[in-house]
Amino acid sequence: MGVELRGEVELHADDEVVIHMGAGAVETVTTSAILNWHQYRGIKDRRGAFTVSVFGAIKDVSERDIIDRLPQKQFGRASYGDLKTTCEQAHLDIWPTTITDTGNEEIEKLQHVHFDIVLPDDAVDTAGADNLTDWSDDDLRPVREALRPSVVDLLEVFKPRLPKPRGG
Amino acid sequence: MRLHRTSGPSFKEGPRVKGKHIFVDYNRIGYAKRFRTPVFKDERDGLAPGVAVTVIGDDVDPQEGRVLSVSEDGREAEIEIVHR
Numbered sequence: 001m002g003v004e005l006r007g008e009v010e011l012h013a014d015d016e017v018v019i020h021m022g023a024g025a026v027e028t029v030t031t032s033a034i035l036n037w038h039q040y041r042g043i044k045d046r047r048g049a050f051t052v053s054v055f056g057a058i059k060d061v062s063e064r065d066i067i068d069r070l071p072q073k074q075f076g077r078a079s080y081g082d083l084k085t086t087c088e089q090a091h092l093d094i095w096p097t098t099i100t101d102t103g104n105e106e107i108e109k110l111q112h113v114h115f116d117i118v119l120p121d122d123a124v125d126t127a128g129a130d131n132l133t134d135w136s137d138d139d140l141r142p143v144r145e146a147l148r149p150s151v152v153d154l155l156e157v158f159k160p161r162l163p164k165p166r167g168g
Numbered sequence: 169m170r171l172h173r174t175s176g177p178s179f180k181e182g183p184r185v186k187g188k189h190i191f192v193d194y195n196r197i198g199y200a201k202r203f204r205t206p207v208f209k210d211e212r213d214g215l216a217p218g219v220a221v222t223v224i225g226d227d228v229d230p231q232e233g234r235v236l237s238v239s240e241d242g243r244e245a246e247i248e249i250v251h252r
Binding site: 001020021022023024025028029031032035036038053069070071072073074099102103104106107131133134135136137 | 191193194195196197198199200202203204206207208209210225226227228243
């Protein structure tokens, strides 16, 4: 699995952005960000990045497409305008990214509308790290704590959490 | 005296999937029944082809899986979902 940066954020203020989030979203979003950190090595000259996946309901992809192709039971939506404001206030970045080699054709169909919200990592000490999955749970505890406030800020803009429609 | 079963394993359930939990990012794998995933250090001990695991992630019920392969450095595993 890899990550490629597209040219620009292809979103406008009124465009809808979708995130999947369950009851334990803060913890699992943080864990996913740590799990995938090393996949962003080399992007914007970084050693890694803590990111949160969102999808734009744009181009040929509808909100229903995004919801149906992922197994989570709940989701949240926000306008790109609101998301951008939150990102500016919370010092988050937005990267247009394509996740490659997922091995899942349905997920690949969403990658041209996939975006990563990049969490600030200035409070996170990853010195010497090549891959954070090599760290123990104890080692990762301060990383989780440092990332948590940003994740909380980010998820707030996607509230309320909505149940996946039946049949989805 | 009549004896009542009040607790204990149900034979209908069969053996429970013990053990190893593997955290996955469902945004990366979707509904895939076979996938590769990074593996945290604390999940790696004893991970080998054929080992039963419980796949966990955000807002999806735990799923029973089986390890198909593990990378040489142990950082990545290929998992097959055997029961949703």
